[in-house]
Amino acid sequence: MIGRLPIAKMFAATLVGTVVISVIMVPINWNGQGASTAAPKIDQLLSVMIVLSAFVFSLVMVMLFYALWKFKAKPGDESDGEPIHGNTRLEVAWTVIPTIIVLFGAGYSWSVLNEIEEESKKPPLKVQVFSQQFAWSFGYPGKDNAWSEGELHVPLDRQVHFKMHAQDVIHSFWVPEWRIKKDNVPGITTTAIVTPDKLGHYQLICTELCGFGHSTMRAEVVVETPADFRKWVAGLEGTVPEPLMESVVQDTETNPVPLGAGGA
Numbered sequence: 001m002i003g004r005l006p007i008a009k010m011f012a013a014t015l016v017g018t019v020v021i022s023v024i025m026v027p028i029n030w031n032g033q034g035a036s037t038a039a040p041k042i043d044q045l046l047s048v049m050i051v052l053s054a055f056v057f058s059l060v061m062v063m064l065f066y067a068l069w070k071f072k073a074k075p076g077d078e079s080d081g082e083p084i085h086g087n088t089r090l091e092v093a094w095t096v097i098p099t100i101i102v103l104f105g106a107g108y109s110w111s112v113l114n115e116i117e118e119e120s121k122k123p124p125l126k127v128q129v130f131s132q133q134f135a136w137s138f139g140y141p142g143k144d145n146a147w148s149e150g151e152l153h154v155p156l157d158r159q160v161h162f163k164m165h166a167q168d169v170i171h172s173f174w175v176p177e178w179r180i181k182k183d184n185v186p187g188i189t190t191t192a193i194v195t196p197d198k199l200g201h202y203q204l205i206c207t208e209l210c211g212f213g214h215s216t217m218r219a220e221v222v223v224e225t226p227a228d229f230r231k232w233v234a235g236l237e238g239t240v241p242e243p244l245m246e247s248v249v250q251d252t253e254t255n256p257v258p259l260g261a262g263g264a
Contacts, residue, residue: 010062017058022051035177035198035223038116042179045112052101059097116180117193120159124193127152127160130244131184132167134213136204139240139248146236152204153222154196155229162192165247172208175221181207189251196223 026047034040073081128139129152140146154160164173166184173192174181177200182192206217224232 013062014059018055021054025050037195039179124159124161129162129164131171133211134217136219145240147238147240151220155226159195164190169210171206174205174207
């Protein structure tokens with residue numbers, strides 16, 4: 001015990017609360033169907049974060065209800081409360097425990113991110129993604145930068161590097177089944193790395209409020225066999241327009257030059 005606190009009983013109640021919440025929350029399929037190699041890893045990360053959140057929530061609730069029960073004023077007692085000068089060990093505990101949880105969560109998240117963004121041994125396919133109010137278009141390598149509007153095709157089981165270029169305001173690239181979401185920022189080339197592992201038709205959704213037509217900014221995504229993908233690209237008649245290609249050249253893959261260093 002720390003002072004008058006029944007630490008063992010409170011910790012046991014916290015563990016019980018953590019288990020109960022986790023048993024209810026973890027089995028729920030929060031993200032829906034997965035269709036990329038990253039999906040299981042991100043879903044597992046979410047499950048771990050749910051358990052950690054359940055622990056923190058249970059700990060806070062146990063301490064709160066214990067304080068409400070143990071230290072409530074008796075009926076008719078209108079005297080001043082007992083002067084309290086703090087408890088160093090308790091204050092250290094409630095600082096150290098959240099710090100450990102946050103550092104663990106950050107380290108685990110970093111590890112998952114490195115794993116899902118590790119470049120495959122086979123050369124990845126690089127697709128240029130152009131976002132503008134309120135439409136998506138895509139440039140494919142070969143055949144003088146073949147171009148498609150509103151429809152994205154990718155081959156099954158091949159890593160794809162999406163190089164994204166916003167033409168006006170910030171947009172955000174998200175296919176729910178892939179679990180990967182990446183902002184498209186004007187003047188910067190951002191990259192999303194995905195390896196689709198299920199054939200099918202999906203939706204690309206902009207998840208950054210970008211204007212009145214934001215909710216309509218979608219594109220069809222088709223994951224198909226490599227042979228079908230090559231055939232589809234070969235059948236494209238258009239090429240990436242010159243203004244869009246200029247944005248590829250002008251964008252950078254690092255942060256813009258800071259103000260005061262030639263970036264003003």
